[in-house]
Amino acid sequence: MNIEVEKNDVRVDQYLSEALDLSRSKVQKLIKEEKVFVNHKGVKANYLLKEGDFIFVDDQLQYEITIEAEDISLDILYEDDYLLIVNKASGMVVHPAPGHYKGTLVNALLYHLKKEATTNLRPGIVHRLDKDTSGVMVVAKDEKCHELLSEMIKKKQVERKYVAIVDGVIFNDSGEIQVPIGRDVSNRQKMAATDINSKDAITHFKVLKRFSNHTFIECLLDTGRTHQIRVHMAYIGYPVMNDPLYNKKNATSFGQMLHSKSISFTHPITYQKIHYEVEPPKEFCDQLNQLG
Secondary structure, three states: EEEEOOOOOOEHHHHHHHHHHOOOHHHHHHHHHHEEEEOOOEEOOEEEEOEEEEEEEEOOOOOOOOOOOOOEEEEEEEOOOOOEEEEOOOOOOOOOEEEEEEOOHHHHHHOOOOOOOOOOOOOEOOOOOOOOOOEEEEEEEHHHHHHHHHHHHOOOEEEEEEEEEEEOOOOEEEEEEOOEEEEOOOOOEEEOOOOEEEEEEEEEEEEEOOOOOEEEEEEEEEOOOOHHHHHHHHHHHOOOOOOOOOOOOOOOOOOOEEEEEEEEEOOOOOOOEEEEEEOHHHHHHHHHHHHE
């Protein structure tokens, strides 16, 4: 279990107690049993955290969190009785997780759909985008549609295209990266190109524009592994620009220059052809303009 710290100068036992809704004594026991690590190092209960620290809890915790509806503005591109398509803003977490139980897309969806509070951390979420990845997502409104959409994604019947700015100049006009992805054994916060406890992952890319030290690319995924584009592009030597996890070269608070550009599929209930495409956010476009 991984948690990114969002406060300064707070004790680790206090922070985990609030984030995980556990008693302080339970957290202190976990720390004493050396099951809590901050930035990959063991700590004491009174350790003071800094914003941006990463906490890893090595324990199969059984706890239940109630997710509340929140009045958060959503950019809804399409909606019917069965599903909706949203343009997720960069910086918005998709579903609640330790340290992020409020302000997520799920909290906003519960309010928009007038649904009661729930203990289901991912209601309607068929696929996810990383916190700092912007762009198009499809969300199911009921279990039947969720099941059908999930099956369509497995069968590669939902086409999702991404655009990214990467460091370095890619000279090939297109390429395919076919490298399995699994959890990084030395850093649980990251994924890695590895054969250890991994799953197949395939990314297709094509060059849209070259700059002096960067390349603007479009990516099409055959699979949907966690951090797939970010891991694959870093693996071949062209990390996504401004990526704080896989490319720490002058990363800013905006996060990686990666955007879910479009989604295309046949509606699983009405069989209508669905296609939506959105431009990247202002910060992404400004970066392209600065590159020339």
